[in-house]
Amino acid sequence: MTATGSYNRGWAGHRLLAAAGLVGLSLVLGACQNGDPDIDISNYAASLDPADQLYNEGLANMQAGNMTEASRKFEAITKQHPYSEYGRKAMVMQTFVQYRQGQHQEAINSGKRFVNLYPNDPDAAYAQYIVGLAYFKQIPAVTRDQRPSARAIEAMNEVVERYPDSEYVDDAQAKIRYARDQLAGKEMQIGRYYLERREYVAAANRFRTVVETYPNTRQVEEALARLVETYYAMGLTSEAQTAAAVLGHNFPDSQWYADSYKLLQTGGLEPRENKGSWVSRAGKRLIGA
Known part of the structure; x- marks a missing residue:
């Protein structure tokens, strides 16, 4: 979808809402009532650019790649004609321009404001998206704080749940999957750190989180293998065997499974699933199940 195409359709015939959209007009009226002889209401209203003109100028600047000037035009609409149809459209386009300019927090703030003010507007799904x-653009490398990933998931879930028929759902779901993989990857990084330090309980807890909380991510395969390694080092052979069995069932051709199988063989063991284990229960929800 192109931003300009999505927002040009059907707007040419819109008229401004009657007697709405003159920011500051109430201040002018108040000044007149207070006896200020220098303010002429009719002149003030005439000095405002028409909303449709500003909007079209904003779109033209966007198409020309002049996002800064486009932003000025849309901002002028929201200030001068805030309660008009164009005022609402300009809020959404301003959000888009801010996003394109890399002003992520500003885009978040204005997008949330639009959704809060107009949750049932046809453009609310796009603003939330x-x-x-x-x-999503702020998601860092997996070695860093993953709070942006969690926030991206929350925001995209709003798109999926509140606007299930919108055209943005498929991409929202794809970005949710990516962000969840990032969160799982962070758990794996911390788990490997604990495993290297032989802090096995802490390591096992991290790998378990990946298997239980993020079962449909790419990290699960390694998480199960690391659980085999961790439980085996702790002497919890039944859990190690179960983790290997679940790994083999879901990823039979995996190198992680081959390595886990060899590790168990060093102790005369082989994969064997204990149906009462949490690993067995969690295994039923994995991507390869």
Whole structure:
């Protein structure tokens, strides 16, 4: 979807809402009532640019790649004609421009404001989607704090749950999957750190989180193998065997499974699933099940 195409359709015939959209007009009226002789209401109203003109100028600047000037035009609409149809449209386009300019927090703030003010507006789904994109763009490398991933998931879930028929759902779900993989990857990084330090309980807890909380991510395969390694080092052979069995069932051709199988063989063991284990129960929800 192109931003300009989505927002140009059907707007040419819109008229401004009657007697709405003159920011500061109430201040002018108040000044007149207080006897200020220098303010002429008719002149003030005439000095405002028409909303449709500003909007079209904003779109033209966007198409020309002049996002800064486009932002000025849309901002002028929201200030001068806030309660008009164009005022609402300009809020959404301003959110988009801020996102394109890399002003992620500003885009998040304005997108949320639009959704809060107009939750049932046809453009609310798009505004919420931009909020999710702005968080998504801030997702860092897996070695860093993954709070933007969690926020991206939350924002995109809003798109999926509140606007299930919108055209943004498929991409929102794809970005949720990516962000969840990032969160799982962070758990794996911390788990490997504990495993290297032989802090086995802490390591096992991290790998378990991946298997139980993020079962449909790419990290699960390694998480199960690391659980085999961790439980085996702790002497919890039944749990190690179960983790290996679940790994083999879901990823039979995996190198992680081959390595886990060899590790068990060093102790005269082989994969064997204990149906009462949490690993067995969690295994029923894995991506390869």
